[in-house]
Amino acid sequence: MxxxxxxxxxxxxxxxxxxxxxxxxxxxxxxxxxxxxxxxxxxxxxxxxxxxxxxxxxxxxxxxxxxxxxxxxxxxxxxxxxxxxxxxxxxxxxxxxxxxxxxxxxxxxxxxxxxxxxxxxxxxxxxxxxxxxxxxxxxxxxxxxxxxxxxxxxxxxxxxxxxxxxxxxxxxxxxxxxxxxxxxxxxxxxxxxxxxxxxxxxxxxxxxxxxxxxxxxxxxxxxxxxxxxxxxxxxxxxxxxxxxxxxxxxxxxxxxxKGEVNAPEEKPSTTLSELIDQRKGIDDFRNELESWIARDSISLNPEKFEVGSPEYALNIFLNCWIKKNYGNMTEILPTSKSEIKPPLRIKKHFQERFLKSFKYNSINDVGLSNTTICVSLEIEKRGRLEEKDYNFIMLAKDENGTIISRNNKSAKWYSHDWKVL
Structure with missing residues (x-):
C-alpha cells in the first residue's frame, strides 16, 4: 500500500x-x-x-x-x-x-x-x-x-x-x-x-x-x-x-x-493584586451574608418594581413572552458562551406555549443572592388555556455565572426555572 x-x-x-x-x-x-x-x-x-x-x-x-x-x-x-x-x-x-x-x-x-x-x-x-x-x-x-x-x-x-x-x-x-x-x-x-x-x-x-x-x-x-x-x-x-x-x-x-463547537475562552493568568482583590471580595461577601436582611413589604405592582431588582428582570421576561420576543427572553437565561443562537432554545420551548396574562402572588427574598417569585400564569398550549401558579427562583450572578451579592454593581438576575410547563 x-x-x-x-x-x-x-x-x-x-x-x-x-x-x-x-x-x-x-x-x-x-x-x-x-x-x-x-x-x-x-x-x-x-x-x-x-x-x-x-x-x-x-x-x-x-x-x-x-x-x-x-x-x-x-x-x-x-x-x-x-x-x-x-x-x-x-x-x-x-x-x-x-x-x-x-x-x-x-x-x-x-x-x-x-x-x-x-x-x-x-x-x-x-x-x-x-x-x-x-x-x-x-x-x-x-x-x-x-x-x-x-x-x-x-x-x-x-x-x-x-x-x-x-x-x-x-x-x-x-x-x-x-x-x-x-x-x-x-x-x-x-x-x-x-x-x-x-x-x-x-x-x-x-x-x-x-x-x-x-x-x-x-x-x-x-x-x-x-x-x-x-x-x-x-x-x-x-x-x-x-x-x-x-x-x-x-x-x-x-x-x-452541548454548546461545545467553539473553544472555551482562555482565562488570563491571575496577578497578585487580582488575588488580593478576590480575597477582599470573598470577605466582603461573607460580611454581607452575616448582616443581610430581607426586604419588607415588596410591592406586587410591576409599575413600582425597582430597576435592577429580581422582579424587574422577571417582568421583562414575562412581557417578552407575551410579545413572543424570544431574543430578549434570553436575558434571564443561563447560557454557555459557546452556544450557537440561544434564542432558538427559548423559541423551541415556547413556540407552543403562549402567555396570555400573568399576576404576581408573592416576592420573597430567600437570601443575599436569591429571590423566589410566585406568579399566576394563564397559558395557551395547543389551543387550550391553562392556569397555574409558578415559582421562579431568581439568582444574582456575574457574567461568568458565579453567584454574587445582589448589591454588586455587576450582578444580573438569572433563572434556571424558565421552562414553564
Whole structure:
C-alpha cells in the first residue's frame, strides 16, 4: 500500500487539546525517568519504589495510542473511514496493522465486521439516543438496521444517508444538509469534527455523481446514491461505511447540542493584586451574608418594581413572552458562551406555549443572592388555556455565572426555572 504523507502538525489530530494533555503527561513521565539517577546521587535517597511504579507505565504503547488517530485517518480516509471518539481502539489498531502489511482488503474486512448488529445497536442506545435531534429519527434508523442485518443494503443505505442529512440540517446554524458545499462540520477538541476527519471525508463522499453508473462502488457517495445515478451501491462495504459516517456525524451533533463547537475562552493568568482583590471580595461577601436582611413589604405592582431588582428582570421576561420576543427572553437565561443562537432554545420551548396574562402572588427574598417569585400564569398550549401558579427562583450572578451579592454593581438576575410547563 503506498505510503501517505503525514498531516501537517497544525492540522493533526494529535494537536487536539485532549490528546495534547495526555502527550504532556507522557513527556513528564519520560523526564522523571531520566532524572531519577541524578536525584538518587544528588539527594542520596533510594527511589526504587518510584522506579517500580514508573516501569509499569508502557511509554511505547502510550506513544502508539497518541499517534493512532492520525495514522488511522492517513491510511483510511480516502477509502471512506475516519476515526471518532467512541470507535474501538483495538479494531483501529488491527486495521492499521493489516494496511501496513499491504493488506487493504483485510483491513477493510476488520472494519466492516466491526459494524455488526450488536455494535450498531449499542451505539444507537448509548450515543445517538443522547442527541435530542436524533430521537425523532430513531424509528427509521431501527428499520434501517433491520434491513442491514438482513442484507437488504439497497434499503438501509439510502435511509441512513437521508437521516444523516436531516440531523445535520436540524443542528447546523445555517440549516444546511451535510451535502451542501458550504456546510462545515467542525467542533473544538473532536476527532471526527475535524479538518482531517469529516472535513476531509466530506470532500470525498459528497462530490457530484451526475453520470449513471451500474458498476459496484465501495464508497457511500451520497449524491449518486440518493439521486439514482450510482446503481451499484447495494453492498456491505458501502453499508458499513454509511453507519461509520453516521456515528462520526453523531460526535459533531453531540458537541453542537452541548454548546461545545467553539473553544472555551482562555482565562488570563491571575496577578497578585487580582488575588488580593478576590480575597477582599470573598470577605466582603461573607460580611454581607452575616448582616443581610430581607426586604419588607415588596410591592406586587410591576409599575413600582425597582430597576435592577429580581422582579424587574422577571417582568421583562414575562412581557417578552407575551410579545413572543424570544431574543430578549434570553436575558434571564443561563447560557454557555459557546452556544450557537440561544434564542432558538427559548423559541423551541415556547413556540407552543403562549402567555396570555400573568399576576404576581408573592416576592420573597430567600437570601443575599436569591429571590423566589410566585406568579399566576394563564397559558395557551395547543389551543387550550391553562392556569397555574409558578415559582421562579431568581439568582444574582456575574457574567461568568458565579453567584454574587445582589448589591454588586455587576450582578444580573438569572433563572434556571424558565421552562414553564
Amino acid at each position: 503506498p505510503k501517505k504523507k503525514q498531516s501537517k502538525s497544525a492540522d493533526a489530530l494529535r494537536e487536539l487539546p485532549s490528546i495534547k494533555s495526555i502527550d504532556k503527561k507522557v513527556k513528564s513521565v519520560k523526564k522523571i525517568k531520566k532524572a531519577i539517577p541524578l536525584l538518587e546521587n544528588f539527594l542520596d535517597v533510594n527511589l526504587e519504589k518510584m522506579k517500580a511504579e514508573l516501569e509499569k507505565i508502557d511509554l511505547e504503547n502510550a506513544e502508539n495510542l497518541l499517534s493512532l488517530p492520525d495514522r488511522f485517518n492517513n491510511l483510511f480516509v480516502d477509502h471512506g473511514w475516519i476515526i471518532y471518539d467512541t470507535m474501538s481502539i483495538t479494531v483501529a489498531e488491527n486495521a492499521i496493522k493489516k494496511a501496513k502489511a499491504r493488506d487493504l482488503a483485510g483491513a477493510e474486512e476488520i472494519l466492516i465486521n466491526y459494524y455488526n448488529k450488536e455494535t450498531i445497536q449499542m451505539k444507537i442506545l448509548t450515543e445517538l439516543n443522547r442527541i435530542k435531534a436524533f430521537k425523532p429519527r430513531k424509528r427509521l434508523i431501527e428499520l434501517a438496521l433491520d434491513d442491514y442485518v438482513a442484507g437488504r443494503y439497497h434499503a438501509s443505505i439510502p435511509v441512513v444517508l437521508a437521516l444523516i442529512d436531516g440531523l445535520v440540517n436540524d443542528l447546523h446554524p445555517d440549516h444546511r444538509g451535510i451535502s451542501a458545499e458550504k456546510t462545515e462540520l467542525k467542533a473544538w477538541d473532536s476527532m471526527a469534527a475535524h479538518s482531517q476527519g469529516l472535513g476531509k471525508l466530506k470532500g470525498i463522499l459528497f462530490t457530484g455523481r451526475r453520470k449513471t453508473k451500474t458498476e459496484q462502488i465501495t464508497l457511500p457517495y451520497r449524491n449518486g446514491i440518493l439521486h439514482g445515478t450510482d446503481l451499484g451501491y447495494d453492498n456491505i462495504t458501502v453499508a458499513a461505511k454509511t453507519w461509520a459516517l453516521l456515528f462520526a456525524v453523531g460526535e459533531w451533533a453531540k458537541k453542537v447540542e
